[in-house]
Amino acid sequence: MRMNLARTALLCALAGAGLAWGGAHALAQSQWGAAGPVFQSDVERRERELEAQRAERRKNYGPTVYPKFMDGGGKPDIKPQEPPIVYLDKGEEPGTIIVDTGGRQLYYVLPGKKAYAYPISVGRDGFEWTGTEKISRVADWPSWTPPPEMHKRQPGLPITVSGGVINPLGAKALYLGSTIYRIHGTNNERSIGRASSSGCFRMMNEHVVHLATMAKVGTTVRVVANYSGANTSAPVSSIFSGFGFGASDDPPRKKQVKRKSAKSTKSASSSKQ
Numbered sequence: 001m002r003m004n005l006a007r008t009a010l011l012c013a014l015a016g017a018g019l020a021w022g023g024a025h026a027l028a029q030s031q032w033g034a035a036g037p038v039f040q041s042d043v044e045r046r047e048r049e050l051e052a053q054r055a056e057r058r059k060n061y062g063p064t065v066y067p068k069f070m071d072g073g074g075k076p077d078i079k080p081q082e083p084p085i086v087y088l089d090k091g092e093e094p095g096t097i098i099v100d101t102g103g104r105q106l107y108y109v110l111p112g113k114k115a116y117a118y119p120i121s122v123g124r125d126g127f128e129w130t131g132t133e134k135i136s137r138v139a140d141w142p143s144w145t146p147p148p149e150m151h152k153r154q155p156g157l158p159i160t161v162s163g164g165v166i167n168p169l170g171a172k173a174l175y176l177g178s179t180i181y182r183i184h185g186t187n188n189e190r191s192i193g194r195a196s197s198s199g200c201f202r203m204m205n206e207h208v209v210h211l212a213t214m215a216k217v218g219t220t221v222r223v224v225a226n227y228s229g230a231n232t233s234a235p236v237s238s239i240f241s242g243f244g245f246g247a248s249d250d251p252p253r254k255k256q257v258k259r260k261s262a263k264s265t266k267s268a269s270s271s272k273q
Contacts, residue, residue, distance in 0.1 A: 065156035072164025075141045078171045078185075080213055081206035085110070086117045089229035096220050097183075097211075099201055100227035101128055104193055106183070106201060107230060108214060115230065118211065120183075121191045121202035128225075129199055133177035135219045138212055139163075142173040147180055150198060171205040172212050176221055183221070184208060 091113055092098065098107040098115070101122045107115040123129065141163030151157055161167045170185020185205040186192070192204060203211065 066158040068159045070158045070161040070166070072141070072143070072162040072167035074165050075163060075171075076165065078205045078209045080210035081204070082210055083116050083118045083207055084232070085114050086230040086232055087234050088113045088115055089231070089235075093220070095214070096222065097215060098227055099183075099221065099223040100230075101130070101223065102226040103230075104195070105227075105230070106203065106211075107227070108211060116211075117230065118203055118207045119193050121186070121193065121197050122195050123197050123199040124195045127197065127199040128195075129181070130223045130225055132220065132222050133179060133181075135174050135215060135217050135221060136177055137173075137175040138215075138217060139173045139175070141167070141171060142169045142184070143167070144169050170202075170208060172208045174208070174212065174215060174219075174221075183211070 086107070088107075088109070092109040092115070094109050094111045096109045098109065099105075099120070099122075100107065104120055104122055106118040106120045108118070109115045143160055143162050144167050145160045146154075146157045163169075165187060168187055169182065170187060173182045173184035175182050181199050181201075183201045183203065185208040186202040188202075189204055191197070191202060196202075
């Protein structure tokens, strides 16, 4: 009887440990919502289902037809918002913009191997690109004129939309060379962090206004598929440098003073007399 009780207690303990591990493992891959854990895989699956439903509705109802000339709405005063600062492994040229399409981040390089890091939206499948351009124009509340290629893909788009909160280019646009691409704000912040544009780089309006306080016409913009040299924590070398580590072991050299000979001193004294 005692052996059975001991065996039962051992099995219960093992089962409890298994449940605890399983719960911790599941919790590590989830976030807690109001009603319990929310798994990232469930969120992504739900987003795919909703997008499929929207695509099906578009097929049934046909393309949305907009007015040929649309009013973009109001132009409120957008205050700049400073993003987090990251630390760079390499000494990039200060004032350069690096667009990491894989990481969906835009970096504005600061002195001292640092950079502002802005979350962005990038081109969806088939609209990705890399290369180097320079900012050719900066516009406040720009108008939007969809190119002919976009009209073919999405019939019913307006010919042009004036600047404003309804305009998809947002509060500012930084034009890249002579291309059709821009770094611009957006009227849909939910797209930030996703691959959902036609090749432009969308930012939150507060962030693009902040970027435009530094980036001017002529600023170099380098678009890469992946940029792995940015870290949220400072490099170890900078931490230890404050304690004298990494400094030269050689003592500072003393300034050599040229001594005058006794003979020259005597002659100098004679000449003064």
